[in-house]
Amino acid sequence: MGRCLGVKVCVFLCCALNLMCSTAERLYFTQNDSLTWDNARNHCKTCFKDLVTVLPTDAYVIALHVTSDAWIGLRKYVYSPSNSTDNSTSNRGMPWSRWANGDPLAFQNWYPGWPVFKSPLPKIDCCSCSCTCPTATTPLTTSFSSTFTTTSLPNTNFSNVSQNWMDINVTDQNVTSYAELINSITQNMTRTTSSQSTTPATTLPLEAACVRTPMAIPDLPNPNKDYIEDSCVAMLSTGAWVEKNCTDLLPFVCYEDRFDGNVNVTNVTASAALLTWLPGPNGTSEYRLEVTPINGSQTKKVTLDLSYKLEGLTAGSGYMVKVFAIKCERDINNPQEANFYTIPNKVDHLNVPMQQDTSVMLSWNKPEGNTDFYRVEYNDNYIDTKTTSEVVTGLTPGTLYNFTVISGVNDTSKWSEPSTIQVFTKPGKVSNLIVSDNTDTSLTLKWGPPVGGVTGYRVLVLEKNITLNNTVVKETSFRVEGLLPGTEITFNVTAQANSSLEGETVTTSSYTTPSPVSNLTLNTTDSTLTASWNSPTGTGLTFKVNLQLEGEPVNETIVQVNSVEFIKLKTAANYTVKVYAISGNFQSPPVNSSKFTLPSPPTNAMVSYWNQKEIQIEWTPPVNIATATYLININSSFWGQRWSTKVTNQTSYKFSNLNSGTNYQFEVITLAGELKSKAATVTQYTVQNKIQISLSMMCSSEILLYCSNSTTSKQIYEKLNSTFTEMLGGVFWKLDNLTSENAAT
Structure with a gap:
């Protein structure tokens, strides 16, 4: 909230939501009992965490639970004693500064007109006017009383009598309320009237007497009738806040941090397990333990400890455990949970009733207790089965196998001790x-x-x-x-x-074959390749030349000379040439060499999509290219960032996690091994996430009216624009022109 403290300049301070401290997940509980604010808070602190603290992200959720005015955890002077008789606020700190739980007040949602601040008392000038004085033939010597009847006096002409005024100007610094103000005025007027009534009358020159009567006190509205010195805050059903007397009886909303924990299951055997869990929040009185065997009945136990040993369990069986923390005779939000299995028993009588060169049959007896399946392990392989026998196939002859059978449970978390047997198979032929x-x-x-x-x-x-x-x-x-x-x-x-x-x-x-050729040399352009070599010793030799692209044959020719040229090849392609020397029906081992054709640059680089955080660029690949590998460079001169990436057989690429409103430069280069083509370039701004920043400037000058000169305003704008252009080159920004009023300020 901003407040103007002058004529020209207003300063506003804003707090962005993303700067607020993160909090744990909270649960909210509406309490329909009507209590005072102090009693409501005591109840929340006893059975929950505290009266609710409203955050921007939770305000809507809390408002959905409020159907009428309800206390929230905000008080004007939350740390002042509620029963204090000291009217001073010097020891109370800043009002509306912290929630009841001590968190700083970083969010407000007052209903219009709230909170009510104390207004200064008005200055009231009271006066009395003279009454009509009757004529008298003899001097009046009787004293006036404060009450009289005007008809008892004879008619008198008061045209020459001057009026006497009584001014009442209340300046008493001890007057702190409207009621005290009126009381002060009344007492002042009473003293004036009394002094008049006890003063002996004097003889008037016109043989007339005059009495004063007080002027009626003006009926002024009390400016602080809604002001509460130490108020508490209630939330309306709309979600807005108002002040109320802390002694009012209202429903209220408590909050509690979500309690997350888990049950730790250790020392698991075939018949027992040790359960341990985390302590509940402060105020937890006891814990209720629920144990549910799978396909069984539920058992409940209550304990004050943080551990419990389960005994008499069935081997190979699954159990579900829930531990509820109990506070104020209620379960605290979600329970701590765990699922576990007991260890199954070991199988026995493992044997091999049948064995072949490529398969082995195994059998065994079911163990005591429960088991969901059996696993047969061998040579880093395994087979799962629900029966007590299994034929293992696909074995290798002549191999010694170690077979292990274990019983397991459904989630594979528990296994029995192994039963092992060795089996040897026959050898085969290559x-x-x-x-x-x-x-x-x-x-x-x-x-x-x-x-x-x-x-x-x-x-x-x-x-x-x-x-x-x-x-x-x-x-x-x-x-x-x-x-x-x-x-x-x-x-x-x-x-x-x-x-x-x-x-x-x-x-x-x-x-055996003839000797191979030597000194195989390759020369390339962007579409041709020329191979040349030296012939081995011998006569009548011919040569078979094989051209491959990425391991696939492209061309094969037989020549009698020591060179050959391949044309109309793909650009930026890695070609391999193999040359064989042939003598009769035999050919030599190949001599091979690889080389890239020269790369051509991509074309038509353009930006196809962009937003605040992403830019996608596209391009057209070079004509007649095989496997297209591109090097993409991105650069931001403003942020001083530059990075690269490589893509293969793509004609587009999306960059993410960019800064909004930033100008990025892109280069797309075709790669051919270590060779690089010329770059295709494109630039693009990300979508701006505009934030308006107000700059307030005050001009002071010894020259009269110099600051209101429009020329001065223009010079300031041009100077600011020049400075921002130099500082913010490479990101989006815009400086609105100064108005004449702004120029004056």
Whole structure:
């Protein structure tokens, strides 16, 4: 609330809602009993937290619960004793400064005309006028009384008699109320009348006597009839506030912070569990414990402690626990809750009634108590079942398996002790035996693992039935070195299990190849690629050149020269060239190299969407581009911020968490490996979140009327506009022109 304390300048202080302190979630309780404010607060502090404190975010909710005038936790002097007889306010602090619970008053919602402030007493000038004086033949010597009848006096002409006035100006600083003011005036007039009535009459020159009669006291309204020295606040059903006498009997609204807690369940066994919970709010008298077995009946227990041991539970069973804090014979908002299961018992008689090379059948007996399902675990795998037997399939021959069976509950929070058994399967033979990576002196042998477990592979290398190598390896590949170019080689591979048990042998053969080319070089433009190389030693060689894009073949050609050119390629694409030397039916191992075509810049960069916090930009990709990778830069010169992001195969991108009313610059660049295209740029302001700030300036000058000069106002505006332009470049702002009245102030 702002208040003008002068003619020219008014200062207003505003408090934004987002600057208010956050509070815990509160619950509100309307009490229909009519009590005084003090008694209402005592009741709230005893059975709840306190009288309600109204916050901007909760005002609407509280008003919905109020159907008539009701006390809230605000008092003019909340810390002053309610029974104090001291009328001074020097020891009471600032009025309307804090709520009853001590929180500062940061929000007000007074009904128009409230609160009522004490008005200054009016200055009243009272006077008496002279009455009509009758004529007399002899001097009057009798004294006047304060009461008389005018008809008892003879007619007298008072045209030459001067009037006497009595002025009553109340300046007594001890007069603090309207009633005391009127009383002071009355006493003053009574003293005046009495002094007149006891003064002996004097002989008038015109043989006439005059008496004074008091003027009637003016009927003035009491300006402080609604003023309450130490008032309390009530909320109307509309949500607005008014002042009332704290002794009035009204309903009231209490509040309580939401009490959140949980029951901690520990030391869980098959038949027992220890429950502990958090203490309730101050004033909690006891706790009620509700235990509900799943598919069972409910049991209730009352305790003064913060723990309880449950015993006699059923193994593998679920239980729901609720703990209610009791205060003033009521449950405090929400209970503390927990769900838990007891530990199921272990299965027994685990055995293997059937076993094969790829499957095993397991069986067991149901344990005592309850269990919801069983889990069979093996080699980091598991199978859940509700029966007491399970066939495990998809196993590998020649592999030793450790099978574990445990019983569990529905939420998988509790498991029994494990029952374990070991099973071994048969070895198998390798699959997909191939020869690859042929060179003029070496090649690589690869195969797939057999169906089942394996501990190693025996590899036998033969050249025309002559053993060149006999090695046991653990990997599924083997590189053979020291061979002659163009030689046929035979390979035998046998899987082994348990380091001694072998499966069926698999055989294949292949040839060595010519030597590879050397010095493969690639040159690119934005749409072409030229490959060149050196030929290996030999005669009659041809070359197979394979062009790939992201691992996919694009073109393949066979040439007799040492170079080839590929045209009409995609821009900013990473091409791989593989070159093989061919001699007869054999080809050398490939020599490969990769290179990007030059990137072309994106076009038509534009902003397609923006608001206060987001800007989305779009662009058109370069023509004939493969995998489009873009580098997007965003920059705010005002905030000194700059960051980048990369996107692939997108033509739009949305930036979030931006500042409102800020000018952002964007750059979109096509990437091709380490190569960058020229940038497509665009700028955009985010939507302004306008906040009006009033600037009040007072001009003082020794030159008469200088401050009211319109030229001075214009100069001030131009100076402010220039200063803000320099300071606020890059964000939205607007300076309204000064009016002539503003210029004068």
